[in-house]
Amino acid sequence: MTRSTAQEEWAYVAGVQAYVYGYPLVEIVRTCALMTAVDTPGESGRAPVNQFSHCPRPWTHEDRDVVTPANDLLYSMAWVNLADGPVVLATPAPTSRYFVMELIDAYSDNFRNLSPRVVGPDASRFALVGPDWSGTLPDGTEEIRCPTNLIWALGRVLIDGPDDMQEARAFQTQFTLTATGKSRLPQSVIDYQTTSRSGIAFFENLARAMQDNPPPAVDAGLVAQFARIGLGPGRRFDTGPGSEARIAGLTRAVKAGAQIIEGHTRSRRALPWSINYAGGRLGTDYLARACTAMKGLGALASDEALYALGDFDASGEQFDGARQYVLHFPANQLPPVDAFWSVSIYGSDFYFADNPIRRYAIGDRSRDLRYGTDESLDIHIQHTEPRQGISNWLPAPSGRFYLILRLYHPRQEILTRDYVIPAVRRVEENPAG
Known part of the structure; x- marks a missing residue:
């Protein structure tokens, strides 16, 4: 040689x-460069550094800045640079509404979450500071020392249906940022x-x-x-x-x-579902961290949410829009969560795909779901409208796709792996018909 x-x-x-x-x-x-290339905050997640963009609608196939987004929530996004001093993050007083403000460092680690479980009953103010900062905190703030100077603040606010949109938007705008120094992007x-x-x-x-x-x-x-x-x-x-x-x-x-x-990013044994129980805190598991960044950038830590990734059907074959599938939850075996759950569908490019009914996810808050006489639930996953109608239809792209089952505030039975998520079956293999 x-x-x-x-x-x-x-x-x-x-x-x-x-x-x-x-x-x-x-x-x-890359994502920071893309989302901060604006002069004023917009409504699609983009805003100048140290400013929030409050998205006033759930993300759809038209939103392609961040891979594998959710469709159940309103996002509030900000890219924060702490190199020039603290930035004060204000959070609203919790109500009965689910929310979480996720803080992610430059290596994609979800190092802190601010939600009703941890912020207390009142509105709060947090001083975000960089790893080497020293000085006096702004009055009335609690310090959060961040692992890197560049962080991503990614807020999620739950929407309880179309009638709730106005109140959800009013709630999300109470997340604010105030820089104490210059606001400039990292080189x-x-x-x-x-x-x-x-x-x-x-x-x-x-x-x-x-x-x-x-x-x-x-x-x-x-x-x-x-x-x-x-x-x-x-x-x-x-x-x-x-x-x-x-x-x-x-x-x-x-x-x-x-x-x-x-x-x-796909199960090496072609399992129906694979769950990363570490979530967005992967430490030195560099390969798992890279996989999460590729197919789920911004994933929450597992105590806040679990993500079950589905690439394969019950027979071990990759999902394809040329086929028809059903996800069957038997009676009393819906996903065990204390907040909410939903199943989202994505094309091979890691984004939502356009569909005639503009539906990208189905979950426990979906309107007009039809349950079986025994209270079981079938979700029909296919490219064309099912013969059963659109109530339980999760429209699939025409080609390859994958699923993510999100479980917010997962209960102990899934954290201990006692609950098994049902496999998605080809229609002709579905025992429930």
């Missing part, structure tokens, strides 16, 4: 690890690039993002291995003369890394 070949192979091996490790960080920066967000001459924009983006958001100490051993390929906090990624072999290896690593992550 020549020295040039050895350099390329080392760059490939280390590059695959770096890709899997850095994918969530780059995805966070890695400003310089984010989707393509480059060498084809390795990913690693250039990663190097800048790591400089703005140094990896946590627990990652030091792994990150140290990336130094030989020119990656590390405070390092400028070199693509100049003499780096040809390294760049060739890293270019291959980008393709392989993406295939590895995408392949692991």
Whole structure:
């Protein structure tokens, strides 16, 4: 093996690890760059840094900034940069309405949730501060020390049907942000690039993002291995003369890394449902973290919500809109939650697909659901309207798709895995007919 070949192979091996490790960080920066590229807050989740965008309607197939969105809630989104000082987050006094304000760091970790279970009975004010900040907090605030200077504040407010929309909107607008210093984007967000001459924009983006958001100490051993390929906090990624072999290896690593992550987003044993019981707090499980960022960026920690991902039917075959399916919940075996549950459907591109009735999810608050005489529930999942009518129809795209069953405030029986989610069956295999 020549020295040039050895350099390329080392760059490939280390590059695959770096890709899997850095994918969530780059995805966070990409999403931040996309959603802050506006002058004033809009209604689709986009707003300048340190400002909320309050979305006044549930997300549909028209919303494509964030993969795998929910359709049961109103979103309030803000990208916050703490490099120039604290930012004060105000939350409304809880009512009977479900809400959660999720705080996500630059590595996609859900490090804190603010919900009625933790904020107390009154309106609250929290001072978000960066990992190295020191100083005096604004009066009347409680400190939340964040792991990175770039964070994503992702609020969810439950809507209880169309008649509740106005009150839900009024509630969500009570989430506010107030910066105590400048409001400017991190340099890695400003310089984010989707393509480059060498084809390795990913690693250039990663190097800048790591400089703005140094990896946590627990990652030091792994990150140290990336130094030989020119990656590390405070390092400028070199693509100049003499780096040809390294760049060739890293270019291959980008393709392989993406295939590895995408392949692991599906159950390796073709199980009907797979549940990540760690949710949005995955620590050093870097592959699981990357998979979550690819197919569920912004996932909540499991004490707030569980996500069951379905790619396969009961026979172990991938879902396809050319077929017809039914999800049958027997009587008294609906998902065990204390807040709410819903099943959402997504195309192979990780977004909602357009459909004639503009329905993207079915759950316990769906209107006009028809239950069996024994109180069982069938959800019909197919591309064309079922013969039973549209009441229990979850319209599928024409091609490949996947499902997510969201369980907010999951009960103990599903956390301990005593409750088993029924498999989705082809219609002709459905014992309930």
